[in-house]
Amino acid sequence: MKKTYNNKAWFFVLPVFIMVAFNALVPLMTVVNYSVQETFGDNVFTWSGVQWFSDTLTSDRFHAALLRQLEFSAIVLAIEIPLGLFIALNMPKKGFWVPVCLVLMSLPLLIPWNVVGAIWNIMALPDLGLLGRAINSLGIPYNYTRQPYSAWFTLVLMDVWHWTSLVTLLCYAGLVSIPDAYYQAAKIDGARPWAVFRYIQLPKLRHVMTIAVLLRFMDSFMIYTEPQVMTGGGPGSSTTFLSLDLVKTAIGQFDLGPAAAMSLIYFLIILVISWLFYTLMMRNEEA
Amino acid sequence: MKSLRALVPTVYIIFLLLPIYWLLNMSFKSTNEILGGLTLFPHHFTLDNYKEIFTDPSWYWSYVNSIEYVAINTVLSVGVALPAAYAFSRYRFLGDKHLFFWLLSNRMAPPAVFVLPFFQLYSAIGLFDTPWAVALAHTLFNVPLAVWILEGFMSGVPKELDETAYVDGYSFPRFFIRIFIPTIAAGIGVACFFCFMFSWVELLLAKNLTAVAAKPIAAAMTKTASTSGYELGLLAAAGSLTLIPGAVVIWFVRNYIAKGFALGRV
Numbered sequence: 001m002k003k004t005y006n007n008k009a010w011f012f013v014l015p016v017f018i019m020v021a022f023n024a025l026v027p028l029m030t031v032v033n034y035s036v037q038e039t040f041g042d043n044v045f046t047w048s049g050v051q052w053f054s055d056t057l058t059s060d061r062f063h064a065a066l067l068r069q070l071e072f073s074a075i076v077l078a079i080e081i082p083l084g085l086f087i088a089l090n091m092p093k094k095g096f097w098v099p100v101c102l103v104l105m106s107l108p109l110l111i112p113w114n115v116v117g118a119i120w121n122i123m124a125l126p127d128l129g130l131l132g133r134a135i136n137s138l139g140i141p142y143n144y145t146r147q148p149y150s151a152w153f154t155l156v157l158m159d160v161w162h163w164t165s166l167v168t169l170l171c172y173a174g175l176v177s178i179p180d181a182y183y184q185a186a187k188i189d190g191a192r193p194w195a196v197f198r199y200i201q202l203p204k205l206r207h208v209m210t211i212a213v214l215l216r217f218m219d220s221f222m223i224y225t226e227p228q229v230m231t232g233g234g235p236g237s238s239t240t241f242l243s244l245d246l247v248k249t250a251i252g253q254f255d256l257g258p259a260a261a262m263s264l265i266y267f268l269i270i271l272v273i274s275w276l277f278y279t280l281m282m283r284n285e286e287a
Numbered sequence: 288m289k290s291l292r293a294l295v296p297t298v299y300i301i302f303l304l305l306p307i308y309w310l311l312n313m314s315f316k317s318t319n320e321i322l323g324g325l326t327l328f329p330h331h332f333t334l335d336n337y338k339e340i341f342t343d344p345s346w347y348w349s350y351v352n353s354i355e356y357v358a359i360n361t362v363l364s365v366g367v368a369l370p371a372a373y374a375f376s377r378y379r380f381l382g383d384k385h386l387f388f389w390l391l392s393n394r395m396a397p398p399a400v401f402v403l404p405f406f407q408l409y410s411a412i413g414l415f416d417t418p419w420a421v422a423l424a425h426t427l428f429n430v431p432l433a434v435w436i437l438e439g440f441m442s443g444v445p446k447e448l449d450e451t452a453y454v455d456g457y458s459f460p461r462f463f464i465r466i467f468i469p470t471i472a473a474g475i476g477v478a479c480f481f482c483f484m485f486s487w488v489e490l491l492l493a494k495n496l497t498a499v500a501a502k503p504i505a506a507a508m509t510k511t512a513s514t515s516g517y518e519l520g521l522l523a524a525a526g527s528l529t530l531i532p533g534a535v536v537i538w539f540v541r542n543y544i545a546k547g548f549a550l551g552r553v
Contacts, residue, residue: 003377003378003379004377004378004379005378005379005380006378006379006380007380007381008380009374009377009378009379009380009383010374010380010381012370012371012373012374013370013371013374013375013380013386015367015370015371016367016368016370016371016390016430016434017371017386019363019367019426019430020389020390020393020426020427020430020431023423023424023426023427024393024396024427026404026408027401027404027405027408028404030403030404030407030408031400031404086295087295087296087299090292090293090294090295090296091296092293092296099541099542101296101300102541102544103534103537103538103541103544104300104303104304105296105299105300105303106537106544107303107304107307107530107533107534107537108303109484109488109533110484110487110488110530110532110533110534110536110537111488111529111530111533112487112488112489112490112504112529113488113489113490114490114508115508115526115529115530118310118508118522118523118526119306119307119309119310119526120306122306122309122310122313122519122522122523123305123306123309123310127325128321128322128325128519129309130305130306130309130325131306133325161302161303161306164299165303168299169544218394218395221397222397222398222399224397224398224399224491225490225491242397242399243397243398243399243491244399246397246399246400247399247402247491250399250402250403251402251403251495256403259403263397263399263400264400266397266399266400267395267396267397267400270395270396270397271392271395274395
């Protein structure tokens with residue numbers, strides 16, 4: 001659509017601008033402010049330069065949390081994106097079952113995050129939970145409050161349960177929007193199912209897949225509530241992801257300076273990785 | 288081949304429903320039964336857990352609080368996003384692209400980063416422990432999302448609609464309310480759905496911006512979130528009740544879910 005140039009459009013944007021500026025800029029400046037100051041309480045602040053930033057960047061604790069966070073996001077993306085796409089490809093295209101599938105699949109997305117944690121808590125209890133009991137009866141020792149690998153397994157499974165539907169729904173929306181003519185042309189050419197997938201469906205899904213990867217990356221990178229409820233970051237610190245570590249520093253220990261510096265680095269990492277994903281997935285695309 | 292295809296979504300949906308079944312199952316059991324051993328369905332069916340929630344004001348008020356801030360947030364987010372999305376879909380103006388990307392970048396802000404500054408900001412202006420604090424805090428990620436979704440839907444409406452209306456003598460506000468809003472009703476529904484969803488499921492901000500008076504259900508649950516087993520039934524019942532608003536909302540938008548998830552711009 002051809003748009004007219006009109007600066008009066010700013011009046012329409014003004015409410016959003018004021019609201020987001022108030023909500024985003026004021027807190028962000030507070031964080032920036034803390035990140036360069038030292039405090040010993042009583043609201044006495046002294047300038048500390050970039051000390052907190054260099055402390056954070058060289059701290060082993062931060063490196064460990066960042067590494068755990070990257071591993072978690074990588075595992076979760078590697079499972080959820082292909083799985084979600086696979087399910088979407090096998091969904092019925094029309095008929096009675098479509099809304100039923102969509103509603104049932106959306107269900108996990110609308111459960112408060114701490115309830116998601118609680119559900120899996122109950123599900124995975126080694127003695128009282130369905131999952132925990134089942135795994136233990138197979139002879140595999142499983143207790144997510146004691147063994148790091150059990151905790152990781154449970155958290156990944158929980159995230160797959162929680163979010164794969166988002167990928168499925170996005171891909172499904174993309175698939176139903178492909179005109180029938182494309183499939184008919186493929187049929188005439190005698191294309192095999194793999195070729196249809198590779199040369200028709202996958203390219204047409206690029207936009208929605210980009211949205212899916214970006215949303216899943218951002219949200220898995222910010223995960224807080226579910227591990228907090230499930231494992232509290234343990235056992236030890238084996239599931240202390242960045243957000244958990246940050247909340248511990250900021251609210252638990254009230255170390256404002258280090259927490260603020262860590263916040264800014266954290267935010268910057270998300271922005272940079274999201275930007276990388278976006279450019280990589282949208283390259284060769286003039287839009 | 289055909290039946291194999293149907294197997295995939297079926298197995299997936301069973302996988303999704305199993306933990307939910309387990310939650311419901313727990314919520315209808317007595318504490319004795321829960322601790323007595325693993326049972327696949329409640330042998331002594333009881334509603335005691337639900338009774339306790341509906342008779343204890345600190346429990347049921349927390350539901351009301353949650354619904355309250357989610358509702359305020361949805362109205363606020365979609366309300367301010369409507370004119371902005373219209374501007375983005377119809378006009379070019381100074382800094383429009385930068386503004387749009389700046390808005391979206393707020394969706395990438397981890398709530399953990401904003402907890403403490405939000406707490407101080409809302410305390411300073413006297414909103415701490417009110418539904419308004421949570422509702423405003425959630426606009427941080429809901430306003431960008433609402434603008435994005437609505438802009439997608441509005442761009443699908445041809446500009447001729449606007450022009451015809453002006454020729455017919457409509458003023459802008461009358462056109463916007465009488466003609467344009469009904470035209471993109473589906474988009475508004477989808478935007479409301481997403482705002483509801485992300486505000487309803489968020490806990491970190493909701494919990495830390497409230498203390499007593501406006502405590503959300505999510506935070507009320509953390510007090511019983513012990514794995515000791517004594518309160519598991521109660522926890523399961525409270526959790527089961529939080530599924531209802533989401534299920535109701537999905538039912539209303541079921542025909543738009545697919546399109547809405549593509550944000551109107553596939």
